[in-house]
Amino acid sequence: MVLFNDFVTEYKSIKRDIDSAIRRVIDRGFFILGPEVDNFEKNFAKYCGAKYAVGVASGTDALYLSLLASGIGRGDEVIVPVNTALATGIAVTMSGARPIFADCDENFLIDIKVIPSLITKKTKAIIPVHLYGRSCDMKMLVAVAKKYKLVLIEDCAQAHGAMWHRKKVGTFGDFGCFSFYPTKNLGAYGDAGAITTNNEHCYKKLKALRFYGASDRTTSTLFGINSRVDEIQAAILNAKLARxxxxxxxxxxxxxxxxxxxxxxxxxxxxxxxxxxxxxxxxxxxxxxxxxxxxxxxxxxxxxxxxxxxxxxxxxxxxxxxxxxxxxxxxxxxxxxxxxxxxxxxxxxxxxxxxxxxxxx
Ligand SMILES: Cc1ncc(COP(=O)(O)O)c(C=O)c1O
The missing domain is CATH 3.90.1150.10 (Aspartate Aminotransferase, domain 1)
Structure with a gap:
């Protein structure tokens, strides 16, 4: 039998590191938003070449929270490719905005040429997807986003480490959204995700949005949700990032x-x-x-x-x-x-x- 994924063989190859990562968290007795998450966020931002990374509960939440951080919601439109995982479209509807679909090119990536014909006064963002692990033409996408003053949210769920002209995906747009679903190139042992950004204001906002909209432990000032990556997943991701x-x-x-x-x-x-x-x-x-x-x-x-x-x-x-x-x-x-x-x-x-x-x- 030739498997599509082989998690058991993968685990056996890194068993010692994974076991000690999990053990470390349990021995410490600190399970949510602690040192493992801090460490992973720093390591992952560095790996991508971004200033900041914020760990969240999934790739879907990474997209949703990026839309929320951009103030996008009811009455707005967001352009997404028609050929992508359900989550790319679902995240737009979660925000209250309307997904407007675009065709793809011969590499299965969003057809950038059709984007201008889809833009109206209501259009607020584009979510290109680096589908199957291949980077979109980020030079063209950055130019289109700039010309029409649109937020650019890269869906990097399938493209950890992919580059456009020697620069990693997730660093071109306003936000880079990653999923660490187990099958991904960098996969957790459960659900997890992250958002990369170079904007300090967005970074601080995202940290509040993933924690009930609270800027400290007790006071909520924004409409936020609970979307956190846990310490065990972060420890596992740290071990796997090295590979x-x-x-x-x-x-x-x-x-x-x-x-x-x-x-x-x-x-x-x-x-x-x-x-x-x-x-x-x-x-x-x-x-x-x-x-x-x-x-x-x-x-x-x-x-x-x-x-x-x-x-x-x-x-x-x-x-x-x-x-x-x-x-x-x-x-x-x-x-x-x-x-x-x-x-x-x-x-x-x-x-x-x-x-x-x-x-x-
Ligand atoms: C292109 C794409 N976007 C978003 C997601 C959503 O990620 P998650 O399953 O972690 O919510 C996925 C993963 O399924 C994906 O493949």
Missing amino acids: LDEWNKKRKNIAALYRKLVTNKNIALPKPAKDNEHVYHLFVARAKNRDAIIAALKKNGIHTMIHYPVLLHQQPIFKNIKQRGTFPHAEAYAKEIFSLPIHPFLKEKEIIHIAKALNVV
């Missing part, structure tokens, strides 16, 4: 091996990216006979997934939100895409087995 670059490199090597071994002309592999522009959270290929391929791989014990079969404008929850865009690329790709295993513990012989199965479909 992130090594694991991302393994993902890149696997992508290169797929490119070398998969010769089936009916399968379009993702286009190669420049150095570190792509950290391969997912390796998403396309084929007209996608369903037959998935069935053949399953027969060979190979687990695949589809990210994402249902686009946001097709989701029942968003169906009644009037849209002004059209989504020909995303709709065509949704019928053809499939994700192959690419976790750092995938063995070479497993990749060869997958490629062989793909080449004979």
